[in-house]
Amino acid sequence: MKNLTNSLTFIFVLIGLNSCFAQDINPKFTQAIKNGLDQVATAKNAEDYIKAENYFERIASVETKEWTPSYYAAYCNLYAGFNTADKDLKDQYWDKALQEIDKADALKANNSEIYALKGALQFMKMTIDPRSRMYFINDSAESLEKAKALNPENPRIYLIQGQDTFYTPEAFGGGKGKAKPILESAVAKFAIFKPANTIEPNWGAESAKALLTQCK
Amino acid sequence: MQSFKLTLLFVFCFTLAKAQIKISGVLKTAKGIPVANANISLKSSYDGTSTDSTGRFAFTTTETGMRILQFSALNFDKDSVQVNLDHGNIAINLTIKEALNVLQTVSISAGSFIAGDGKKGAILNSLDIATVAGSRADIFAALQTLPGAQTSFSESGLFVRGGSASETKTYFDGMLVKSPFNATVPDQASRGRLSAFLFKGTSFSAGGYSAQYGQALSSALVLESTDLPEKTTTGISILTVGGGIDQNIRFKNSSITVGGYYYNLSPIYSIIKQNHDYVKAPEQLGGNIQYKWKTSATGMFKIYASYSRTNLSLYSANIDTPSVPKYFSNHNLNIYVNSTYKQYFGDRWKLETGVAYNKDRDAGLMTINEYSRQDHLLEGKVTLTKSFSQLSNFKFGAETFNTGRLESLNGLSRKYDDQVSSGFAETDLFLTDKIVIRLGMRAEYSSYLQKYNLAPRSSLGLKTSAHSQISFAYGRFYQNPEDEYLIIKPLGFEQADHFILKYEINTPDRNFRIEGYYKDYNRLTKLNNGTPDNTGSGYAKGFELFWRDKKTIKNADYWVSYSFLDTKRNFRDFPIMATPSFAAKHTVSVVYKHFIESLNTQFGGTYTFASGRPYVNPNNPVYLADKTQSFNSLSINVSYLTHLFKQFSVLYLNVNNVPGFNQVYGYQYSANGLNRQALVPAAKRDFLIGIMITIGDNTFVR
Numbered sequence: 001m002k003n004l005t006n007s008l009t010f011i012f013v014l015i016g017l018n019s020c021f022a023q024d025i026n027p028k029f030t031q032a033i034k035n036g037l038d039q040v041a042t043a044k045n046a047e048d049y050i051k052a053e054n055y056f057e058r059i060a061s062v063e064t065k066e067w068t069p070s071y072y073a074a075y076c077n078l079y080a081g082f083n084t085a086d087k088d089l090k091d092q093y094w095d096k097a098l099q100e101i102d103k104a105d106a107l108k109a110n111n112s113e114i115y116a117l118k119g120a121l122q123f124m125k126m127t128i129d130p131r132s133r134m135y136f137i138n139d140s141a142e143s144l145e146k147a148k149a150l151n152p153e154n155p156r157i158y159l160i161q162g163q164d165t166f167y168t169p170e171a172f173g174g175g176k177g178k179a180k181p182i183l184e185s186a187v188a189k190f191a192i193f194k195p196a197n198t199i200e201p202n203w204g205a206e207s208a209k210a211l212l213t214q215c216k
Numbered sequence: 217m218q219s220f221k222l223t224l225l226f227v228f229c230f231t232l233a234k235a236q237i238k239i240s241g242v243l244k245t246a247k248g249i250p251v252a253n254a255n256i257s258l259k260s261s262y263d264g265t266s267t268d269s270t271g272r273f274a275f276t277t278t279e280t281g282m283r284i285l286q287f288s289a290l291n292f293d294k295d296s297v298q299v300n301l302d303h304g305n306i307a308i309n310l311t312i313k314e315a316l317n318v319l320q321t322v323s324i325s326a327g328s329f330i331a332g333d334g335k336k337g338a339i340l341n342s343l344d345i346a347t348v349a350g351s352r353a354d355i356f357a358a359l360q361t362l363p364g365a366q367t368s369f370s371e372s373g374l375f376v377r378g379g380s381a382s383e384t385k386t387y388f389d390g391m392l393v394k395s396p397f398n399a400t401v402p403d404q405a406s407r408g409r410l411s412a413f414l415f416k417g418t419s420f421s422a423g424g425y426s427a428q429y430g431q432a433l434s435s436a437l438v439l440e441s442t443d444l445p446e447k448t449t450t451g452i453s454i455l456t457v458g459g460g461i462d463q464n465i466r467f468k469n470s471s472i473t474v475g476g477y478y479y480n481l482s483p484i485y486s487i488i489k490q491n492h493d494y495v496k497a498p499e500q501l502g503g504n505i506q507y508k509w510k511t512s513a514t515g516m517f518k519i520y521a522s523y524s525r526t527n528l529s530l531y532s533a534n535i536d537t538p539s540v541p542k543y544f545s546n547h548n549l550n551i552y553v554n555s556t557y558k559q560y561f562g563d564r565w566k567l568e569t570g571v572a573y574n575k576d577r578d579a580g581l582m583t584i585n586e587y588s589r590q591d592h593l594l595e596g597k598v599t600l601t602k603s604f605s606q607l608s609n610f611k612f613g614a615e616t617f618n619t620g621r622l623e624s625l626n627g628l629s630r631k632y633d634d635q636v637s638s639g640f641a642e643t644d645l646f647l648t649d650k651i652v653i654r655l656g657m658r659a660e661y662s663s664y665l666q667k668y669n670l671a672p673r674s675s676l677g678l679k680t681s682a683h684s685q686i687s688f689a690y691g692r693f694y695q696n697p698e699d700e701y702l703i704i705k706p707l708g709f710e711q712a713d714h715f716i717l718k719y720e721i722n723t724p725d726r727n728f729r730i731e732g733y734y735k736d737y738n739r740l741t742k743l744n745n746g747t748p749d750n751t752g753s754g755y756a757k758g759f760e761l762f763w764r765d766k767k768t769i770k771n772a773d774y775w776v777s778y779s780f781l782d783t784k785r786n787f788r789d790f791p792i793m794a795t796p797s798f799a800a801k802h803t804v805s806v807v808y809k810h811f812i813e814s815l816n817t818q819f820g821g822t823y824t825f826a827s828g829r830p831y832v833n834p835n836n837p838v839y840l841a842d843k844t845q846s847f848n849s850l851s852i853n854v855s856y857l858t859h860l861f862k863q864f865s866v867l868y869l870n871v872n873n874v875p876g877f878n879q880v881y882g883y884q885y886s887a888n889g890l891n892r893q894a895l896v897p898a899a900k901r902d903f904l905i906g907i908m909i910t911i912g913d914n915t916f917v918r
Binding site for chain 2: 032047050051054055057058059061062087088092093096128129131132134135137138141142169170171172173
């Protein structure tokens with residue numbers, strides 16, 4: 001009997017180590033998202049971001065009730081576009097990102113984070129050909145306003161707005177001076193922001209600080 | 217011992233279950249090109265990987281049994297194969313199919329020039345049109361810098377590929393605009409009535425256009441209005457010729473725009489010498505109202521209504537009796553209403569309906585004769601579009617309009633009324649993403665002419681590489697003769713056949729196109745001893761080049777168009793087949809725009825050249841055999857973006873014909889043929905200064 005107990009203990013230890021029979025699926029999912037975020041953290045070029053995006057896509061295809069995999073896939077595509085010179089490709093990455101963000105929205109309606117990222121993507125779509133895509137500015141502003149209405153304490157909204165303003169020429173209503181107060185509120189909101197759990201969006205604090213220092 | 221065995225068994229089973237299978241291979245296209253960064257995954261598991269730059273992949277899994285291996289990549293169709301994980305490692309080579317790339321899909325393009333905001337195939341956008349130097353934000357003037365269009369300053373309208381101005385029709389959200397131009401002064405072109413800023417898309421077609429558009433022999437100008445404005449804003453413009461104010465009010469799902477303007481040219485005419493001696497310089501007062509309502513996620517209702525009054529009177533030189541200059545006065549009234557409703561049903565059907573009304577009245581004195589002229593058009597239109605497979609669609613619809621003219625001279629009046637009803641059907645059939653065929657048919661009946669016509673239209677697009685395509689179009693086009701002839705008596709439809717061949721290369725920053733065409737005109741209106749009939753005919757052939765580059769020079773954008781035109785016709789009062797006075801053989805336009813960030817200023821320049829145009833010299837026995845000198849024009853504009861009273865503002869300057877080139881459009885001869893006078897622009901040089909202020913928005917966008 002003791003042997004049996006020992007054996008069982010041994011087995012349970014093994015199971016525990018392998019964690020493949022885990023009843024609760026969440027730890028595995030949570031860990032997978034964390035692994036993905038580690039990939040994102042070390043991504044250096046468009047290729048790395050696409051690989052991370054592929055990874056999140058694989059999770060999304062299994063976890064059909066979770067919004068974060070699609071959200072992060074969109075996030076990866078946003079950065080893949082930033083790291084690409086080819087305008088056609090940028091356009092495609094960001095189109096795909098918009099599809100992914102819509103997918104996230106369908107799984108989790110009225111989420112401030114989703115609309116904030118959507119606003120960022122729409123703004124970037126505009127930058128590909130500003131003269132003929134001005135309407136994306138409207139779309140972007142609408143998404144960011146919605147994100148703000150859903151959670152005015154979401155610091156990423158202010159980071160995105162600050163970034164957009166920072167890179168818009170002064171003649172068109174942008175510039176460092178105008179970006180500064182927005183980025184200041186972003187930094188302030190980042191300081192007190194607590195994500196709902198370990199896998200929900202919690203990026204951008206460093207970017208906000210870095211951009212703010214450039215505003216002098 | 218027993219239990220130990222059990223344990224071993226467990227451990228064994230367990231290890232077996234957790235045995236790692238390695239799946240590896242290469243992903244390639246059917247042509248054997250490796251696909252990088254593709255996503256390889258085992259369905260219903262997190263397991264998978266991305267391919268490397270040589271298309272290779274390898275990953276391990278602990279799954280077992282028959283599973284599905286999926287693979288996907290940007291611009292490729294997602295695909296999968298079944299794999300059995302029970303027999304050890306798997307090495308597998310995968311082939312993936314290229315997907316339709318909308319950006320690189322073939323399009324219907326022969327004859328057309330699309331200017332739109334972010335629209336596929338768009339070569340120019342609305343702002344590009346509005347900021348062409350010399351155009352002063354007039355759509356029609358800006359389009360004269362595109363290939364196929366002639367430069368014209370003594371007659372309103374677009375003269376396209378050997379066609380007269382009446383052969384170009386303007387459509388506002390699909391509805392025909394009968395009188396798109398402002399009141400005219402004799403021998404001077406006038407501006408279009410519709411502001412360039414009303415529209416988000418402009419499609420200028422120099423031939424071979426869709427069966428949706430009828431009553432145009434040469435060209436269709438299709439204008440698509442903007443949707444809801446983003447914000448509530450006020451716009452104020454102060455110009456050297458007058459000013460305007462408009463108010464946008466944005467509600468959640470709708471918007472109202474109310475605007476008014478007043479122009480008076482007398483102050484500027486006192487500075488810039490005019491060729492005519494004005495008694496009353498043109499004075500215009502007008503207003504418009506727009507309401508837009510987003511009825512659902514996919515539905516939109518729009519109504520636009522405008523009203524304007526213009527007064528002017530002048531003396532112009534009388535070549536026959538120089539001591540008695542000719543008097544001309546005009547009081548113009550124009551009303552235009554356009555209302556449309558668009559709605560998608562499911563993801564397959566689209567309904568578009570519209571009603572439009574246009575009334576244009578001119579009245580005044582010509583020397584001592586009292587004249588009046590009133591044109592009207594009331595139109596209704598319904599179009600249904602069904603899309604099928606990925607890209608193809610089928611479109612059909614009907615329209616009917618009541619049109620006509622009432623004119624009088626010294627109390628004697630005459631009029632005509634016509635009900636033109638038409639039906640059309642058209643399909644854009646994508647055989648693959650590289651081949652598209654458009655087949656269309658349009659049928660019209662005119663109650664006044666008591667005649668039918670049947671016009672086939674066809675177009676073919678063939679993608680030759682990722683960025684290039686060849687297009688071909690053939691179409692037959694009919695239109696009613698001009699009002700001035702119809703009012704005399706009913707005639708038959710005028711007719712033109714277009715054959716177009718085009719090659720183009722389009723990248724996001726550069727466009728090149730070359731297009732050749734042949735047009736066969738028949739049944740044109742001709743005067744035989746003062747009585748019109750349909751015995752006229754003619755042809756036009758030529759080719760055009762276009763090059764646009766937004767990349768080579770930083771912050772600069774330029775385009776160059778060249779048009780070669782060989783045309784002859786025997787129509788109106790021509791005694792023989794001849795090249796009409798509105799046709800120049802060679803036309804070149806160069807448009808340049810440069811934004812200098814440090815100055816917040818955009819500079820623009822437009823140079824236009826046209827070879828000499830024929831004119832009628834009664835002393836030359838050969839009709840239309842003389843030619844004017846060639847035409848040159850250089851215009852510049854400067855837009856300075858700034859803030860006035862903390863509101864976003866643009867300071868604007870436009871100067872036409874900066875070097876003061878001598879510009880002659882043709883000559884008028886005295887009745888005895890001994891004297892002549894040149895048809896020249898209203899003024900040698902012309903300038904316009906303006907300030908536009910936007911209140912309620914700190915960005916450039918309104």
